[in-house]
Amino acid sequence: MAPPAEDTVGGGAPSSHEAADRLLRVFALGMVSLGLSFVVSNYLVFWLGWPGLEAMFADLGWFGLGPLKKPLEGGAALYGWLQIALYVVPIAAIIVWVQRTAGRSPHADSETLSNFAAFIARAAFWAVLLVGLEDAIISFLRVEDLLGSMAGEDLAKDLGRSSFRGLFVHYPLIALSIVIAFFTRTLGFIWLALLVVVAEMQIVILRFIFSYEQAFMADLVRFWYAALFLFSSAYTLLHEGHVRVDLLYAGFSERKKAWSNAIGALVLGVPVCWVILSRGMESKTSSINGPMLNYEVTQAGFGMYVKYFMAGFLAIYALSMLIQFMSYFLNSVAVLLHEPDAKVAPAEETHF
DSSP states (O other), rough: OOOOGEEETTEEEEOHHHHHHHHHHHHHHHHHHHHHHHHHHHHHHHOOOOOOOHHHHHHGGGEEEEEEEEOOOOOHHHHHHHHHHHHHHHHHHHHHHHTTTTTTOOHHHHHHOOOOOOOHHHHHHHHHHHHHHHHHHHHHHHHHHHHHHHOOOHHHHTTSSSHHIIIIHHHHHHHHHHHHHHHHHHHHHEEEEEEEEHHHHHHHHHHTTTTOHHHHHHHHHHHHHHHHHHHHHHHHHTEEETOOOOOSSSSSOOHHHHHHHHHHHIIIIIHHHHHHHHHTTTTSSSTTHHHHHHHHSSSSTTTTTTHHHHHHHHHHHHHHHHHHHHHHHHHHHHHHHTTOOOOOOTTTOOOO
């Protein structure tokens, strides 16, 4: 949307509103970029053994960090610089892009971020659907001693190891889920809610009618139930579905509501997301990294091997909520910058 004529002064120099518009867009998009870079960097450090920013800064003597006992050399130093670039390059690209799209409305960026959060949530939905069904089937075959005759004894033993099942079964299904999410625009959470009900119903029927119950059956319910509530949080925020303790908000004007939402997103929403990401991924034994690195499973005999997977739900929740909070922030900015008709993208435009 082109800025109004009165917003441009001094022969094309940006007005204060235009300058604020650009600054806030850079801030919001940059915050999302930092979140994505942090998650990717966490994978590089703890899964692939890259040195990490702290080691790189210590090696360079930045921020008062003492030197390493052994300086980074060769490939380690290169990996360190690549990790610095992982943070710096996207921010620089965002600044350039915002400058080149100076007339773009914050509301347009808000819709883009909402659609991106929706894509992450869709991919996560398909992942838990496919992994849940696959893992429940494998667990059933194992507990009934049918897996060896169907897949061979060697493969059956391998599938009994969580690391093998995660690496060669779960991760390929996650990759497939990302592809499916790219080409589909379905309301996955409605179906996931139905699947939770079906999974619970089959426990009741099998337990009380056929006297049959196994650990993997309850694991499947917990797996899908946790995914439903954590992955749908960004969708609920988009559609104003979260419980709001409303004493004053309903009587606010549009601008006061925008101020309330913008400040709330920055002061209450974004910090929570960063606490989850930073505390959950600060070391190999943190609440997110620890279970995922060790492919942690429950102690319930032939239950499903998805406990480590559920730790990753927290990262998906924090990342999707961070993106949606920034979308919420930009939508409020659009109202404050004289776009009183700006609204959050409706359900038919933002596909979860």
